[in-house]
Amino acid sequence: MNKINVCFSPALYEYYADNSTVVVMIDAIRASASICTAFMNDVQFILPVAEVEEARNLKLQGYKTAGERNGKKLDGFDFGNSPFNFTEENIKGEKLAFTTTNGTQAVNLVKNDKHKNVDLVIGSFINISALSEYLVKQKKDILILCSGWKNTVNIEDTLFAGKLAHLLLQKNEFEIPEATNLALHIYKNAGNSRFDFIIHNSPRLKSKLEFLENDIKYCLTEDLTDVVPFLKNNKLHI
Amino acid sequence: MNKINVCFSPALYEYYADNSTVVVMIDAIRASASICTAFMNDVQFILPVAEVEEARNLKLQGYKTAGERNGKKLDGFDFGNSPFNFTEENIKGEKLAFTTTNGTQAVNLVKNDKHKNVDLVIGSFINISALSEYLVKQKKDILILCSGWKNTVNIEDTLFAGKLAHLLLQKNEFEIPEATNLALHIYKNAGNSRFDFIIHNSPRLKSKLEFLENDIKYCLTEDLTDVVPFLKNNKLHI
Numbered sequence: 508m509n510k511i512n513v514c515f516s517p518a519l520y521e522y523y524a525d526n527s528t529v530v531v532m533i534d535a536i537r538a539s540a541s542i543c544t545a546f547m548n549d550v551q552f553i554l555p556v557a558e559v560e561e562a563r564n565l566k567l568q569g570y571k572t573a574g575e576r577n578g579k580k581l582d583g584f585d586f587g588n589s590p591f592n593f594t595e596e597n598i599k600g601e602k603l604a605f606t607t608t609n610g611t612q613a614v615n616l617v618k619n620d621k622h623k624n625v626d627l628v629i630g631s632f633i634n635i636s637a638l639s640e641y642l643v644k645q646k647k648d649i650l651i652l653c654s655g656w657k658n659t660v661n662i663e664d665t666l667f668a669g670k671l672a673h674l675l676l677q678k679n680e681f682e683i684p685e686a687t688n689l690a691l692h693i694y695k696n697a698g699n700s701r702f703d704f705i706i707h708n709s710p711r712l713k714s715k716l717e718f719l720e721n722d723i724k725y726c727l728t729e730d731l732t733d734v735v736p737f738l739k740n741n742k743l744h745i
Numbered sequence: 746m747n748k749i750n751v752c753f754s755p756a757l758y759e760y761y762a763d764n765s766t767v768v769v770m771i772d773a774i775r776a777s778a779s780i781c782t783a784f785m786n787d788v789q790f791i792l793p794v795a796e797v798e799e800a801r802n803l804k805l806q807g808y809k810t811a812g813e814r815n816g817k818k819l820d821g822f823d824f825g826n827s828p829f830n831f832t833e834e835n836i837k838g839e840k841l842a843f844t845t846t847n848g849t850q851a852v853n854l855v856k857n858d859k860h861k862n863v864d865l866v867i868g869s870f871i872n873i874s875a876l877s878e879y880l881v882k883q884k885k886d887i888l889i890l891c892s893g894w895k896n897t898v899n900i901e902d903t904l905f906a907g908k909l910a911h912l913l914l915q916k917n918e919f920e921i922p923e924a925t926n927l928a929l930h931i932y933k934n935a936g937n938s939r940f941d942f943i944i945h946n947s948p949r950l951k952s953k954l955e956f957l958e959n960d961i962k963y964c965l966t967e968d969l970t971d972v973v974p975f976l977k978n979n980k981l982h983i
Contacts, residue, residue, distance in 0.1 A: 515753060515898055516754075516757055516760075518756060518757055518760065519754055519756055519757065519896060519897065519898075522754075522756065522895060522896040522897050523897065657760060658757060658760040659757065659760050659761065659924065660753055660757075660923070660924045660927065661923055662923040662926065662927065665927060682948070683948070684948060684949070685898070685899055685900040685946055685947040685948070685949065686897065686898045688900065688946040688947075689898065689900065689903060689927070689931060689946075692930060692931055692934045693927060693930055695934070696930045696933070696934065708923055708926040708927075708930075709923040709926075710920070710921070710922060710923070711922070711923065
């Protein structure tokens with residue numbers, strides 16, 4: 508029987524990583540939703556980069572650049588990390604270099620993991636049903652990798668992990684270790700008021716509500732798209 | 746206002762560590778309960794050691810030795826990691842060298858953390874009320890450090906963290922970050938059938954039930970003792 512595990516922080520990845528696993532990278536608010544939105548609007552591909560300078564150099568080579576540090580848009584970049592940036596008008600046919608505090612760091616962790624034969628896909632609420640269909644078809648172990656917040660555990664990625672595990676368990680049987688059960692409990696307790704639950708449980712997000720409210724609501728909306736971005740040759744494609 | 750934070754794995758400690766914090770080391774099943782039981786039965790002091798060989802050398806210097814790896818007693822050691830080993834008859838007046846897969850590793854992490862001015866105390870269900878009284882009196886930030894299982898997140902330490910946070914919030918106001926809210930949700934969902942909840946949520950513990958059931962039940966019993974072991978000069982005392 509295949510397993511669904513949940514890794515709550517990129518800093519724990521090495522203790523959860525295994526061969527022949529599909530890793531689902533989640534940075535529920537906001538990188539995952541931004542990446543899916545860009546593909547929904549026909550970006551050519553996305554190059555996740557860890558360093559700001561690397562993205563700046565790619566801009567000189569014709570890439571569009573998007574990114575933030577601590578939630579703020581970077582100087583000289585075309586876009587920040589709000590999913591509302593990645594409209595068809597802004598992004599169609601473009602190559603995009605993308606760097607964020609947490610999300611692209613997690614992608615790079617998997618990308619640079621030479622010892623494991625892992626696939627990486629991007630998961631967000633906006634593609635969650637298509638993603639769960641895709642994952643069931645792989646017939647592999649699944650590792651939901653939460654980007655967290657600067658390597659600490661966050662509420663929104665945990666909630667997403669719980670919802671995804673719940674959807675997968677409706678489609679198939681899986682082995683469920685304790686970390687996955689933790690996420691399932693959080694999903695269960697969130698109920699239908701997901702936005703209120705997240706704001707109530709995260710002083711960090713509550714403090715940013717003034718400028719993030721619309722983004723958060725968008726990022727929590729299910730099934731806006733069927734795209735399932737995956738990593739190949741160090742780039743994200745669909 | 747002081748803060749209660751929860752660190753779900755020793756491998757995340759560096760991202761949660763802060764100056765002037767009281768760190769509560771928990772390895773709810775079984776190291777924390779064993780340590781508290783040893784002090785309840787008048788052990789002189791406990792020296793947490795990371796390496797098995799170090800404990801073996803201390804035995805030659807008159808220490809009693811206790812420890813396990815992967816839940817199994819170590820060859821040549823006086824005791825394993827079952828709290829039932831640490832009777833008055835076995836331990837009164839003795840110096841004890843102690844090494845476990847997860848618990849003493851976490852203690853050593855804090856012990857070797859030269860940059861922070863932290864206090865370390867041992868928390869378990871068997872001393873939880875005395876511990877919460879002690880912590881409130883310190884008027885400091887509190888970091889509940891879960892030992893986890895080989896650096897992965899476990900259910901029993903998370904449940905303990907939630908219960909301790911719940912007790913502290915009954916006594917005082919604290920700032921509650923999202924990791925602490927996650928633990929509070931787990932505590933809430935566990936309800937009064939704590940043993941059943943843990944076994945139901947942890948295939949790891951369920952698979953060991955045959956030889957761990959009595960130990961687990963003991964480790965989940967509240968308030969058997971008022972001792973609050975603390976680290977001083979690299980040794981645990983009361």
